[in-house]
Amino acid sequence: MTYSAEQLLPGTRRALLHRIATAQSEGRAPSLVAAVRRQGQTVWSGARSCVDGHAPDGDTQFRIGSLTKTFTAVLVLRLRDEGLLDLEDPLEKHLPGTGVGDVTIHQLLGHSAGLGAESPAPWWERTPGTLRPELADVLGEQTRLHSPGHRHHYSNPGYTLLGALVEKVRGTSWAEVLRSEILEPLAMYRTGPQPQAPHAGGWAVHPWADVMLPEPAEDLGLMAPAGQLWSTTDDLLRFAAFLAEGDDRVLRTSSVEQMREPSAPGEPGDWQFNYGLGLQVVRSGNRTLIGHTGSLPGFLAALWISVEDDVAAVVLTNTTAGLMVSGVAADLVDIVAEAEPRIPEPWRPLPEVDAELLALTGPWYWGTRANVVRMAPDGGLELAPLQGVGRGARFIAQPDGSWTGLDGYYAGETLRVVRNSDGSVNHLDLGSFVFTREPYDPAAAVPGGVDEGGWRGL
Structure with missing residues (x-):
């Protein structure tokens, strides 16, 4: 039977609806909208509202706060892929005069540059960006709280610097670069720096009474790359598909995968949270989720993706506090992934085979430890322990005939095939x-040699 993503079971759909209904009710949110994507399409959406007949839908804009940072990070990675900068470059090389020019672009992307979490008072999220017309106004006098590169410390001003970097290199505004390089290619026409109807209004709900207060929606000025954007569940699920699979029109898959890799040590004792390059990486139960959360006065947002399960969920609401949208979005992923596990694609043989590559497959021994090398579907190699847990990695071929480790213990390490004078393989050097x-093959170049007496009993 062919499986269609549209065929979510009635029990799954009800569980999803129950989760957001409970969240909106117990969290006392004026409105909430959520959606789930799987196998390239939206498979479920739902909404709740405190006003009958006025529930938001997939086209209703909400402010998404720090989810904006992921978009800014993509723009920076595009500059790297085009050869216009290197992630290890100091900021001063491309954006001089900031006063923190020795921090690297990589450190800014992963919040390990040691900068402060917020700009100086007054509270930037609730005041006009015109109060901070220069980068010095965003950074303030105490620019450093920690030594660069030593720990993760979330920094909104850090992403202001990255937005300014994009503008400097591209020679135009951050908003224009965003529109032309991400939003238009991904058909995210309902995402942008300013709200366009239909959009939700932001509200603060009193913590001890069922009454509300409208929140201002300020233009954040220079802080825009850290949290300005408005978007919809429909658009954010398109963005989720890009973050899961890559899209060469925006960013190649290998660069998207790099965004998902932890970039710096997390906070002490927090083993469930990491930060990549513009992406949060969290453990939720038995699965890893990538994405980002966001908040601005009047709005909360969360987007989580389980790449392994091929499930993405987004939750948007218009309340300042009181509702843990991060947990709700994670629960939506779990509900679908647990109730309806991903159906694997049919196994298919490779269209052609490289005989030399095939000859490298099979068992290999590091000393007496048995490992196995397999051909990967993408033409790479995979090394793994034959039994139990141990060191392993995926490898990608290089033009000189060597292989480079992509992950695990051997990430970045070089694998070479060492041959005898007749061309046969003597051993692998990793x-x-x-x-x-x-x-301990006596015919191979084993360091220290092999005892001439060979294997023996007691």
């Missing part, structure tokens, strides 16, 4: 480790 076809 970062100085010798892998042989037999345990």
Whole structure:
């Protein structure tokens, strides 16, 4: 039977609705809208509102706060992929005169530059950006709280600097670069710096009484790259698909995957949270979620993706506090992934085979530890312990015939095939480790040599 993503079971749909209804009711949110994407399409959406007949839908804009940072990070990675900068470049090389020019672009992307979390008073999220006309007004006098590169410390001013970097290199505004390089290619026509009807209004709900107060919606000025955007669930699910799979019109898949890799040590004792390059990486139960949360006065947002389960969920609401949208969005992913596990694609053989590559597959021994090398569907190699847990990695071929580790213990390490004079394989050299076809193969170049007496009993 062919599985269609549209065929979410009635029980799954009800569980999703129950979760957001409970969240809106117990969190006392004026309105809430949510949606789930799987197999390239929206498979469920739902909404709740305190006003009958006025529930938001997938086209209703909400402010998404710090979810904006992920968009800014994509723009910076595009500059890197075009060769216009390197992530290890100091900021001063491309954006001189900030006073913090020694921090690297990589550190800014991963919030490890040691900058403060907020700009100087008054509270930037609730006041006009015109109060901070220069970068010095955003950074303030105490620009450093920590040594760069040593710890994760979330910084909104850091993403203001990245937005200014984009503008400097591109020679036009951050908003225009965003529109032309991300929003238009991904058909995110309902996402932008300013609200366009239909959009929700932001509200503060009194913590001890069922009454509300409208929140101002300020233009954040220079702080826009840290939290300005408005968007919809429909648009954000398109963005989720891009973050899961990549899209060469915007950013190649390998760069999107790099965004998902933890970039700096987290806070002490927090083993469930990491930050990549513009993406939060969290553990929720038994699965890893990537995405971002966002908040501005009057609005909360969360977008989580389980790449392994091929499920993405977004939750948007118009309340300042009282509702943990991050947990709600994570629960929506879990509901679908647990109730209806991903159906694997049919196995299919490769269209062609590289005979030399095929000859490298099978068992290899590091000393006496058995490992196995397999051909990956993408033409790479995969090394893994034959049994149990141990060191392994995926490898990608290089033009000189070597292989580079992509993950695990051997990430960045070089694998070389060492051959005999007749062209046959003698051993594999992986970062100085010798892998042989037999345990301590006497015919291979084993460091320290192999005892001439060979294997023996007691």
